[in-house]
Amino acid sequence: MANKEAIIAASARFPKSKDRIFQYGTAGFRMKAILLDSVVFRIGLLAALRSRKLNGQTIGVMITASHNPPEDNGVKLIDPMGEMLEESWETEATTLANAPSDEDLVELYIKLIEESQVHPDAKANVIFARDTRASGAHLVSILIESLKATKAEYTDYKLLTTPQLHYITRCLNTKGTIYEYGKPSEKGYYEKIASSLKTAMQGRQFSGSVTVDCANGVGGPKLRELIKHLASPSEGGLEIKVVNDDVLKPERLNHQCGADFVKTNQRAPPSSHASSLTRCASLDGDADRIVYYFNDSDGSFRLLDGDRIATLAASFIGDLARNAGLGEKLKVGVVQTAYANGAATAYVNQDLRLPVVCTNTGVKHLHHAATKFDVGVYFEANGHGTVVFSELALKRIGKSEPYSPAQSSALETLRALTALINQTVGDALSDLLLVEVILAHKGWGPKEWDLTYTDLPNRLVRVEVADRSIFRAVDAERKLESPPGVQAQIDAAVGKFKDGRSFARASGTEDAVRVYAEAATRSETEDLAQKVATIVRQAGG
Numbered sequence: 014m015a016n017k018e019a020i021i022a023a024s025a026r027f028p029k030s031k032d033r034i035f036q037y038g039t040a041g042f043r044m045k046a047i048l049l050d051s052v053v054f055r056i057g058l059l060a061a062l063r064s065r066k067l068n069g070q071t072i073g074v075m076i077t078a079s080h081n082p083p084e085d086n087g088v089k090l091i092d093p094m095g096e097m098l099e100e101s102w103e104t105e106a107t108t109l110a111n112a113p114s115d116e117d118l119v120e121l122y123i124k125l126i127e128e129s130q131v132h133p134d135a136k137a138n139v140i141f142a143r144d145t146r147a148s149g150a151h152l153v154s155i156l157i158e159s160l161k162a163t164k165a166e167y168t169d170y171k172l173l174t175t176p177q178l179h180y181i182t183r184c185l186n187t188k189g190t191i192y193e194y195g196k197p198s199e200k201g202y203y204e205k206i207a208s209s210l211k212t213a214m215q216g217r218q219f220s221g222s223v224t225v226d227c228a229n230g231v232g233g234p235k236l237r238e239l240i241k242h243l244a245s246p247s248e249g250g251l252e253i254k255v256v257n258d259d260v261l262k263p264e265r266l267n268h269q270c271g272a273d274f275v276k277t278n279q280r281a282p283p284s285s286h287a288s289s290l291t292r293c294a295s296l297d298g299d300a301d302r303i304v305y306y307f308n309d310s311d312g313s314f315r316l317l318d319g320d321r322i323a324t325l326a327a328s329f330i331g332d333l334a335r336n337a338g339l340g341e342k343l344k345v346g347v348v349q350t351a352y353a354n355g356a357a358t359a360y361v362n363q364d365l366r367l368p369v370v371c372t373n374t375g376v377k378h379l380h381h382a383a384t385k386f387d388v389g390v391y392f393e394a395n396g397h398g399t400v401v402f403s404e405l406a407l408k409r410i411g412k413s414e415p416y417s418p419a420q421s422s423a424l425e426t427l428r429a430l431t432a433l434i435n436q437t438v439g440d441a442l443s444d445l446l447l448v449e450v451i452l453a454h455k456g457w458g459p460k461e462w463d464l465t466y467t468d469l470p471n472r473l474v475r476v477e478v479a480d481r482s483i484f485r486a487v488d489a490e491r492k493l494e495s496p497p498g499v500q501a502q503i504d505a506a507v508g509k510f511k512d513g514r515s516f517a518r519a520s521g522t523e524d525a526v527r528v529y530a531e532a533a534t535r536s537e538t539e540d541l542a543q544k545v546a547t548i549v550r551q552a553g554g
Contacts, residue, residue, distance in 0.1 A: 016162065017119050020058070023162040024115040027054045027155055035110040037103045038521035039375035041089025042110065043078050046148035049086055053152045055109040056088050057139075057159025058122055063102060064165065065135035067093060073182035074141035075175050076152050077299040080228070080273035081523075083266040086148045088156075095183030095194075095437025097377040137165035140182060142173035144231040144299045147263040170199070174235050174300035176440030177202055183437050194437075199238075205432060207242040210446050213429035215422065217453045222252035223292040225445065226282050228271030232300030232441060233258025239442055251449055257284055272297040272304045272396045272441075277473055280314050281306060292452075292459050296441040302396040303441035305448065307459040315463050319392035320357035322448060323347055325462060326400055327390040328365055329451045330430065334388070336423035338416065342409055346386035350374045351491045351516055352394040352473075352529055360466040371489045374518060376439060397439040400447075402431050426454070469512055471531040472542035478553030481519040484526050490518045496552045506544045510537050515545045526553060 029051040035042055042052050056074065064072045073091030081087070090098040090106070098106070105125055112118035139160055143149035153169065160167045170178060177199060184197035195205045227233035236255055244250030257270040267273065270282040272295045287293045287308065294305045305317035327347050334343045346368045347361045353371070361369050370385075372378040376397060383389025387406040392398025402410070410428055415421035433450070435443040452462065478484070485495040493500040499517070507513040515530040526549050530542035 016164070017123070019162045020119050020122065021115045023158050024051075024054055024118055026158070027051045028115075029111075029113065031113070035107065037098075037106040037110070039377065040079060040521060041075075041087055041098075042106075043081060043085060043087030043523070045084060046078075046086035046146065046152070049088065049148070049152055050155055052110050053088050053155045054159045055112070055118065056090065056106060057156045057165075058118075058163055059102070059106055059109055060090055060139045061137040061160060061163040061165035062122070062126060062129065062131065063090065063092075063098075064137040064139055065131045066129045069136040069138055071138045071140055071182055071185040073178050074139060074156060075178050075299075076141065076143040076149050076156070077175055077231075078144075078146065079175070079299045079301065080267055080271060080297040083146060083263050083268075084148075086146050086152060088152070091179055091182045093182065093186040095179040096380060097438075100377065137163065138185075139165050139167045140170055140178070140185070141167065142170040142178045144175075145172060145260040145263060146266065172231055172234070173199065174231050174440070174442065176301050176435050176438050176442070177235065179437040180435055180440075203239050203242040206239065206443055206446065209429045209432035210243065210450065213426055213433055213450045214453060215426060218249060219251045219449060219453050220456070220458065221292065222246075222254050223294060223445070223449060224254040224256060224285065224287045226256050226270050226275075226285060226293070226295040227258040227300075228267050228274075228296050228298050229257050229259045229262070229265040230267065230271070230296070230298035230300065231260065232296040232298075233260055235300060236296075236442060251446075257282060267298050271295055272302040275304055275306060275316065276318055276395050277475070279316060279472075281308070290458060290460060294445055294448075297396070300441040301439045303444050304396040305459065305462075307463075309460070315459070316468075317459060317462060319394045319396040319398055320349070320354050320468075321462065321465075322396065322444065323349070323390050323392035323398060324357055324360055324365065324465065325451055326392075326447060327361065327367055328465075329454065330388055330390070330400065330427070331365065331367060333423045333427045333430075336419060337410075337413060337427055338420050339409060339413060339427075343387040343406055344368075345388045345390070346370065346383070348372060348379045348382045348389060348391035350379065350393050351489055351518070354394065354468045354471055355512070355514060355531060356466050356469050364466070371491075373486075373490050375521060380438075392439070396441070396444075399436060399439050399444065400430075400434045401436050407431060469514075469531040469533070470535040470538040471529065472538050474528040474530075474542050474546045475520075476517075476526045476528060476546050476549045476553065478524055478526050478549070480553070481524050481526060483553070484517060484519040484549070486516075486518055491516050493517055499548060499552045502548045503545055506541060506548065510541050513537070513541055515541055517545060517549045
């Protein structure tokens with residue numbers, strides 16, 4: 014299992030940069046691709062060990078940097094049920110990545126094997142995929158060297174969206190069990206979504222088309238492949254217009270397009286030419302985020318972000334549960350982060366009358382909190398999220414007997430949604446179709462969706478700092494406890510604005526701090542955001 018000489022010899026080809034400290038964060042390791050060689054090799058060792066520790070269950074390795082610039086890349090592990098890596102193992106990933114020499118790496122690895130009490134003959138199964146970045150193929154070749162050195166069985170799934178690899182990982186580990194999630198293949202992913210979409214629609218008609226900006230990333234070709242499995246517009250299916258799907262020029266990835274561009278700049282991509290009141294959506298580089306938007310009849314830009322998707326989904330699923338006669342048996346809840354707009358939180362609490370939980374930023378925190386509900390709806394404002402159904406909820410939905418045609422219809426739709434939604438992780442493609450199903454059932458366009466509540470104007474500012482680690486947050490990342498005195502300055506700035514709220518949070522993927530601000534008017538919001546950004550910039554050196 015741990016051939017010291019083989020690992021040392023292989024590792025020597027991918028030496029660690031002496032002046033770099035690596036940290037496994039909310040998105041795994043993510044940085045300039047040229048710095049990743051040693052990290053990818055070492056994460057391969059950990060993936061094999063994680064699989065052995067779990068008696069040969071399949072572990073996924075995704076090579077992607079999501080919404081980051083094309084020159085960046087990253088790597089992260091996927092646990093057996095398609096969830097993020099168990100938190101305690103994030104520390105081990107960081108430790109291995111920072112081993113100063115090849116010999117130190119092996120000693121740490123052997124120590125970890127002993128502490129994990131892994132049987133010497135245990136088998137390891139690892140699958141992996143990558144997005145469309147130019148550096149991806151090179152990093153995959155390094156990962157393969159690592160897996161060979163530790164004698165792991167592996168399968169290369171080539172180009173996939175991140176959610177597709179999460180899906181396949183879960184399918185492989187549940188195959189042949191009562192929890193079987195689906196066919197463990199890319200084709201199986203498309204077939205499951207297509208079948209559940211047809212059932213969820215129940216003969217209802219889509220209104221108009223949706224234009225989808227794919228950030229010139231892997232979501233482009235995968236969305237086009239998914240469309241092949243769906244009913245065509247002439248057959249009553251959804252018309253999906255795909256834009257920004259150029260993956261042949263890697264330098265165009267996320268360039269003036271994609272979900273992060275739209276959310277940060279509060280405007281449509283320059284290449285978007287959608288007409289007034291047309292539904293538009295933007296994915297990010299690895300298709301695990303989605304935001305909607307449209308141009309109003311007066312030409313103004315209207316963003317329908319993760320908060321809007323969460324409230325739309327929670328409202329619809331709550332109504333379905335009640336109409337199916339399960340209103341008292343299914344506890345539906347919404348999980349948000351500090352980035353959620355204050356108006357969205359109030360809408361869920363006061364209008365939908367559903368509980369809201371606020372957690373730290375990062376999918377693992379939201380996902381964990383969502384599992385506490387029978388049906389947990391979680392979306393970050395940036396568009397990353399999904400809906401999680403508990404085992405008990407799935408059992409109740411599956412076994413419930415309807416007492417009327419209306420109950421039967423609601424149950425059928427609810428059951429279809431449990432299959433349409435990728436419950437392993439936020440998935441832009443399945444979330445796209447979830448939104449379209451809900452709008453079709455409600456008979457809404459983007460305008461009606463937008464009118465459910467009025468967002469407080471908000472602004473997100475990225476501030477580069479020398480060392481993001483000095484910015485330590487508490488209270489679900491809504492307050493800074495370090496550097497000393499900074500929070501008091503932020504509070505003083507916020508107090509000068511009506512409906513003001515602002516916080517600063519260190520990025521989990523880069524040396525930057527993200528400043529969020531909201532206030533009663535757009536100009537006040539911009540003013541508050543810049544004031545807090547200045548405070549952070551001065552504190553960050």
